[in-house]
Structures are given as structure tokens and as C-alpha cells.
Amino acid sequence: MGFVYPNEVEINWGLFIVLYPYLTGLVAGAFIVSSLYHVFGVSKLKPVSRLALISALALLLVAPLALISHLGQPLRALNLMWTPNPTSAMAGFGYIYSFYLIIVLLEIWFMYRKDLVEFAATREGWTGKLYNILTLGAKDISPAALHTDHKVVSALAIIGIPSAAFLHGYVGFIFGAIKANSWWSTPLMPVIFLLSAIVSGVALLIVVYAVTCWLRKVKIDFDCLMTMNKYLLIFLILAFVLEILEVIHMAYEAEEEWPAVKGLITQVIPFSYFVVQLGQMVMAMFLLFMATFKRIPAKIRQIMTIVSGASILTSVLAMRFNVVVGGQLISKSSSGYTRFHWPLWHEGVIPTIGFLILPFVILFVLVRVLPPWMDGGAAVSVTKRRGAFVPKPVPVRGKLSPAEPTGGELWERFVVAVGRNLSRLGLRGVWREE
């Protein structure tokens, strides 16, 4: 359509680059849910607090695979860490990613240390040996040591929040700081990426939690689900407002790039932008809002929340596509649009679906090694308990219990938690004999 520069015939950042911000977004969002429990004391999220962290790890392991397979010279990937260019917005990627991976791994280890020591003692054969190795020799599970574990976990969760925010806001900056691309270049981009990341992460947990409950034939903790509903709705409104604001601002200013951007969203990607991305956000907002009404039967409210979660997952994926690929469809000549040919194999649809399934395969393995279930008998394997244990339905239906913290209380708790942990943590470790 129209004229594109001859070098623009090929789309340079394809589906794998769509995947990367999607996957890290899910990571950042899932991590923040686990931190809501560990740092902000949102106790209703306890049932998903471990699951959130384990899901974050599974996704975090897959995210760089998509990036590295996109490189023209994948074997040189580590050049980013050996010879980083300080002026490049991309050069920090290796460090930020590694730092975050270490935080997540440490947090999981400290969180599971007690379980690991118990598994190492009780399991026989190679599984016992495996757990023995995973304990790294730190087998002190005295109350004092466990107390230290707990504090370390909160401290890591505190460090993890800005890290997760930075990991993903930074991806937004990589796009937002490209002046050559009128659809990307906006200072709002890191914030939009971060909010959509949180939204997608909470949505993922809603879906993963619902699916695992269904697979394990365990009743969904209604309060937990409704708490996630609440956070999803809040962040969804913020994300929606900012995404719309960016376009309205561009349209109102109507500078020279606006006709090209307008053509992109109205003629080139109208379906994936207005229907899949924005339409589903509006629908999810409506459903999530409706699900807060106590007059509606709990079963329906539960379904509304889960459906919203699933639709947000596709909405955010479409958002990543509309940004990453959409931005490249506008010719830098502002006189036409490149066509995106959906490739099948080479950086195409099939390996992309593979990369989307892989985190769940890893998650499937991880939950067997490190059971994240918080509804009693953490060590019981999935197969053994199928159909055997059904906890009672939670009696309080959507009523805000007095324990539910308000915004001000949350902030107070955060500040207190940060102060307490930073002052007490010092260099005290689990190995220290008390």
C-alpha cells in the first residue's frame, strides 16, 4: 500500500520479538502478584503466592530463547554482556535479565527451603538425592532459621518489585525511545508496557489458578479469585486509559505523523487493534466490574472473572503485536505501509506457538518438583490427591473482611516492611548458627 523504502519490504522484528515483551510482561505481572502477598500482606492472595512465583520462573526461562533465536548471529548473543555499548538502550538487557533471574531463583529457594529439607529427608531414591542437592547443604530448619528465611523472602520480594518493573518498563523504553518510528516514539511507552504487563500477569494467574484447581479437582478459593479480580480491574483501567490517551493525544495534536498512524489503526490493523486489543479490554472491564456485584451468584462471578482473565491474555498479546509489528508496518517515508506476511516456520507461527506452550511444560515439571499448592499437604503429588481432597468452600462470599487492607494501609505496610527488612537483613544468612 503506497510507497515504502525498498529496504522496508521485510519486517525486521517479527513474531519472536512480539513474544518477548509478552512473556516478560507475564513474568513481571505474576511476580507483582506474589509480592502483593509477601510484601503488602494481601493475605487473600496466599493460595496463588507460590504459584505466581513458579509461573514467573517458567516464563522467565523461555523469554530469552525467543530473543536469541531471533538474532542473525545467535552465537554472539553474549557480546551484549562482554562488550556492551553504554549508549544503547538495549545493552542493559543481559544484566537486567540476569539480575532479575537471580532474584527470582533466590526467592524461590528461600521460600521452599523448608520443603526441600523435608523432601530430602523423606523421599527415597534419586528424588531424595535431587532434593538433597537442591538444599545446597543448608539443612537448618530451626524456627530461628525459618524466621530468617521468611525475612529474606520479603526482602527479595521488595527488591523484586522495582526489578520486575524495571525489566519490563525497560522493554517499553527500547521501543519508546526510537524517534524513527512514530507509532513507538512516546515517553508513555514504558508505563504502558508496565501496566499491560501487570494486567497480563494477573490475568495469567487467574487462568492458571483456575485451570490447576480444575485439574486437581480442588475448589477455587473464591476470595483469592475476587482479590485478583479487583487488582486486574484497577490495573486494567489504568492501562486502558494510558493506551487511549496516547492515541487521542496524537490525534488531537495531529502532527505530520498522525495521518500515517491513523491509517495504520483504521486501515492496516483495525481488527487486531480495535477489536482484539481494545474491545477485549472494554469487555473484560465490564465483566470484572459486574463480577463485583454480590447479587450475582458466585458461580457466575467466578466464570466472569476467569473469562476476563483469558480474554485479557489474548488482548495483551494483540497489543504486543500491534506495537511491535504494527510500528514497523508504517513506512518511515510516511507514504505507505509494509505488508506483514505471516511466516509459518522461520520465526513463524508454529515456533511461536511452541514458545507459548513451552513455559507451561516447564511449569508442569516445576510444580511437581516444587509443589506450590497452599491448600494443605504441600508435599502430596497431583496424581495421588486427584479427587481425594476437596476443601470446604470458603464461607465469606465476596464480603470485604476487616483484614482487607485499604490503599493507605498497604502503603504503610510497604514502608514499614522495607524499613524493617533492610535494617534487619544485614549480612545475616541462613547458615548463621543462632
Added chain:
Amino acid sequence: MNKKVPRRQFITGACKLLAAGLAAPLGSLVVQGNRSLAASGEKSWPEIWDGKQWGFVVDTHKCIGCGRCVKACKQENKVPMDDEVYRTWVERYVETSDGVSIDSPNGGLNFPPLEEGGEKQFFAPKLCNQCEKPPCVQVCPVGATYRTGDGVILVDEKRCVGCRYCIQACPYGARFLHPETHVADKCTWCYHRVLRGMKPACVTVCPAGARKFGNLGDHNSEVAEIIETNRVRGLKPEKGTKPRVFYVGLDEVVM
């Protein structure tokens, strides 16, 4: 254990050790670099660059759209002839009452004849602008693309990881991923020829004299004279890249 070595002594010792560890390889690199240049009897890079700031002038009045520059460039720089990647290309602008139509089939390698009816028609050759403030150099995560002392942006094909961030960052569409080497590629103003005192291939083959190349630092050079005596402009000045390709008679519609 902390009692045995005082903390201050430990830290200063560690710093010294670290400094020594860093200095040794860096020092040897510098020494080695100087030695290899001295041994070969060649000039050092600062000597080669001294007093030179290369510049390029395109006179859009003169271009006839023959496409010889596009072909010569592909041959000279091993850019696959049949792939849709170009270090230089020629755009054709035809303004009618309906608006402007732009095309560049095969990068302008062989324009089909125009249909009747254009009121204002011209060609605009494009190539890397070798910007003074190059966004591609800024964004390269591994420092594989850099600006030489005489003002040419090059790509180290042994370092480039092929992330294509530079391709995204270039406002002019001058960069592409080379289909064979899988690293970023772009016009170098035929730096290999320039170093040997020759002109870029496209300048050499242009039958109309639409492309001029020379030293902007030398006021007697042809390019300096054209720039000083004509009304010229670079492309997309609003991007703040300070391009070093200057166009004579460039129409507003050319982006």
C-alpha cells in the same frame, strides 16, 4: 576471620589487585595495537583521518533515473542483486493533480517508463546519510557499528549480533540485514575505495554527475563549493541526526 585482616587494608589490597588485573590486558592491547601499525609501516588511523570530513552531494535536477548507481553499488559491495536489500536506491516522484505518486521498483535498478500526465517529475537518489549524530550507532547494543574519524559509519561484521535495533533506529531506511552474512549492512560510501583515494562506485558510474563526493573539510573541494554556493538541505532535519548527504533542489514531498 575479619579480625585478622583490617577491613581498610583488605579493601585497598583488593582494589590494587583489581586495578592490576585490569591494567595488564588493556596495556598489552594498546602496545600490541601500536606495534602492529608501526611494524607494517602504515599510517595510524588518526593520521589517515587528519583533515578529512567526507561529504556527499546529490543534485536531484541532474538524476535521470538510469539505475546504474544501484547496480554498481550492489556489484561493488557484494549485495545480492535479486534480494530486496539496497545500500543505495533511487526514488521517482510524479506529482499530478491527484497528489504525489512515489515508486522505486527494485530500488530503481530499472525504472519502467512513465505514463503520460505527470506535471512535475523527478528522481531522488537515496543512500546512507552518514549522520553526524547517528541513531544507529547510539542504539547498537554491542558497539558493532561506529563512526570513523573522517565521518563514515561502518559495521563490524564480526561483532554484529544481528539484533536489527539499528535498522529500527535509522529514520532513512538505509540499513538492512544482509541475507547472506546475517549481520546489519549499509552504505559505507565505499570506504574501501575512499581509503585508496578513489570515489564511491555510485559516484564513479553516474553519467549525469548527480552524485558528488569529497572532503567537506577542504573548502576547495567540489562538494564544499556546491554546498557553499547553493541552497541545499539534508533529509528529515527534524530528527536531529545532522545528515552528511546534502540535496540540491530537493522537493518538500521527499521524505
